[in-house]
Amino acid sequence: MELTSRPVKADTAARSKASKRISRLLKNKWLYAMALPGMLYFIIFRYFPMWGLLISFQDYQPALGMLHSKWVGFKHFERFFFDASFAMLFKNTIILAVYNLVFFFPLPIILALLLNEVRREVFKRSIQTIVYIPHFVSWVVVVGISYIFFTTEGGIVNDLFVSLGLPKMEFLISSEWFRTMIVSQVVWKETGWGTIIFLAALAGVDPQLYEAARIDGANRFRQLWHITLPAIRSVIVILFILRLGSFLDTGFEQIFLMLNAMNREVGEVFDTYVYNVGIQQGQFSYSTAVGLFKSIIGLVLVVGANRLAKKFGESGLY
Known part of the structure; x- marks a missing residue:
């Protein structure tokens, strides 16, 4: 039974x-x-x-398809790593990625903290709307605006230089100004939009914590340092880890539109290189190998940053 x-x-x-x-x-x-x-x-x-x-991992032929194309192992990766342009591409991509991480990533946090200190809701909402708008402007329009402002032929900035007795600056074709232009465009376009998540996190902070801090004599800076920043620390860590996942994604459309023969040496990155060899030259297998290399680097950075965050007591992504 x-x-x-x-x-x-x-x-x-x-x-x-x-x-x-x-x-x-x-x-x-x-x-x-x-x-x-x-x-x-x-x-x-x-x-x-x-x-x-x-x-x-194949010599892919569209007529044969993936099932019948010849397998070549790591041939395309070896070709890419030993290519004369690999060092230039890697250097340009890393520099732009670091610039974006250092100069752009903290700005939405700082702007969100400043907006959180605005007490009049009318002003706060108005400022939020103004700083959100550039996010909805396409990169084609952003680059067009840059050309209008910085071209040597009738550009507003260069005309101002001439009126002040200063020489014109070749902002758009100078290799020295290319990275500054790229980072400045990203900052102008995306800083406001990046504050949304941080403002949402700040809205969840208990107001009684600020009242208790004021009773204890804490000024605005002390409240910011001991209450506000710790409250959004986990959000900052998570977004930083996610940012590292797209560390090498420097933005194809923006850079492609800003590239020219004079600044290509400092502006050519993995994204534009993949477009040139993959779409324009039809080297599908080779360009896919380059893209896979980028993805692997991003995965390694995410996993490493997540483990590091956990060692410091943060929750991380998983």
Whole structure:
């Protein structure tokens, strides 16, 4: 009797667990329905295209397809690493990535902290709207505005220099000014939009903490240092880790539009190189190998930064 009762009990327990799962799914069906479009997006446009990475190990021929193209192992990676342009591409990409990380990443935090100190809601909302607007301007328009301001032929900035008795500056074709222009455009376009997450985190800080700090005699700076920053520290760490995941993604469209023959030596990066050899020259396997190299670097940075964050007591991404 015991031998026959145990399978029955196990089967009953399994059925009860299944029914509980089904009831839980039905209870939260609208939440899953809202999440479905996002899940489909990542499946179709993020996970499914990963099969295309296989062509980085092939001499891919569109007529033969992935199944019948010749496998060549790490041939394209070796070609890329020993190519004469690899050092230039790596250097340019790393420098631009570091510039964006150092000069751009802290600015949304600083702006969010400043906006959080504005007490009049009318002014606060107005400033937020103004700084959000550039995010919705395309890079084509941003580069066009840069040309209008900085061109030597009728540019507003150079005309101002001439009126002050100063010589004109070749901002748009000078290799010395290229990286400054790129970082400045990113700062102008994305700083305001980057404050959204930090302002949301700041909205969750308990106001009683500030009241207690004021009673203890803490000034605004002390409140900022001991209450506000610790409250958003975890958000800063998570966004920093995510930022490292796209560390080598310096922005194809922006850089491609700003490139010319005079600044290509300091402006050519992995993204524009992949476009040139992959799309314009049709070297699909080689360009895929370059893209895979970028992705691996990003993965290593994310995993390393996540482990480092956990060692310092932060939750990290996973």
